[in-house]
Amino acid sequence: MTQRTVNDILTELKSQAIHPFNEEPPPIVINEKDGSPMVLIPAGSFAMGDGLDKESPERTLFLDSYYIGVYAVTNRQYKQFVLATGHRPPCVGARIDSVSIWQGDIYPEEYDDIPVIQINWEDAEAYARWANCQLPSEAQWEKAARGPEGFLYPWGNRWDENNCRNRNNRGESPTASVYAYPEGVSGYGTWNQSGNILEWCSTTTFDQSDSNDEGVYQQERGGCWRYTDHTAFRSSTRSIVVPLALNDFRGFRVVMAVPPH
Numbered sequence: 001m002t003q004r005t006v007n008d009i010l011t012e013l014k015s016q017a018i019h020p021f022n023e024e025p026p027p028i029v030i031n032e033k034d035g036s037p038m039v040l041i042p043a044g045s046f047a048m049g050d051g052l053d054k055e056s057p058e059r060t061l062f063l064d065s066y067y068i069g070v071y072a073v074t075n076r077q078y079k080q081f082v083l084a085t086g087h088r089p090p091c092v093g094a095r096i097d098s099v100s101i102w103q104g105d106i107y108p109e110e111y112d113d114i115p116v117i118q119i120n121w122e123d124a125e126a127y128a129r130w131a132n133c134q135l136p137s138e139a140q141w142e143k144a145a146r147g148p149e150g151f152l153y154p155w156g157n158r159w160d161e162n163n164c165r166n167r168n169n170r171g172e173s174p175t176a177s178v179y180a181y182p183e184g185v186s187g188y189g190t191w192n193q194s195g196n197i198l199e200w201c202s203t204t205t206f207d208q209s210d211s212n213d214e215g216v217y218q219q220e221r222g223g224c225w226r227y228t229d230h231t232a233f234r235s236s237t238r239s240i241v242v243p244l245a246l247n248d249f250r251g252f253r254v255v256m257a258v259p260p261h
Helices: 003-016 075-085 121-130 138-146
Strands: 028-030 037-041 044-048 059-063 066-069 198-206 216-221 239-241 255-257
Touching (some): 044 138, 066 138, 138 216
Antiparallel strands (some): 044 059
């Protein structure tokens, strides 16, 4: 996608953020700190989990309204954070065939709109604080992904590998632009919550029954470009990982509280 097209999208989103004083929260806001367009997820109950496996039991939860990033955080945004704070840049992951984009604190310009990867949970959480945001909880992430209709996948209840980046359609470039796959946009207007990259969540899980000495894990959501099994791309699919994990298939998006009005 050209820069002109990206600017066109942001201009349209910004126009939706304009609203009269004292009215209901606008459907779209632009985070002043990092420029992220964020969409309003209204307060209300939703069905979390789809009951299709033991990890995703179906239950009803109520969430207050919040804003969530329309897109995952990009390399361009993360570079702004690194330059502003001196935080360490993304690292090379543990896999032998790991994809590495950054070299020190720079990367090729054509990767501006690719989601940042090779960052652990602490890196993502530090960025969220800097941006005056938070990482989404599991529930916040899933409600946005399932949309107002509560679909199994962001786009509907039927799997379609053409609607998201996965191992079968990745081509020579593993990760796709955050603006790719418009057919996979959720009913709330979030992009790439299925496929492309897994995303860190704020939810912590404790389990001292295995080899992880500290027993601390973070939830991650979303499926990624390395996966082929369609069950991994469901909006309700859950998985956990150690907070210090560095991989070329994991990034994040942010959420923000709805300000008083």
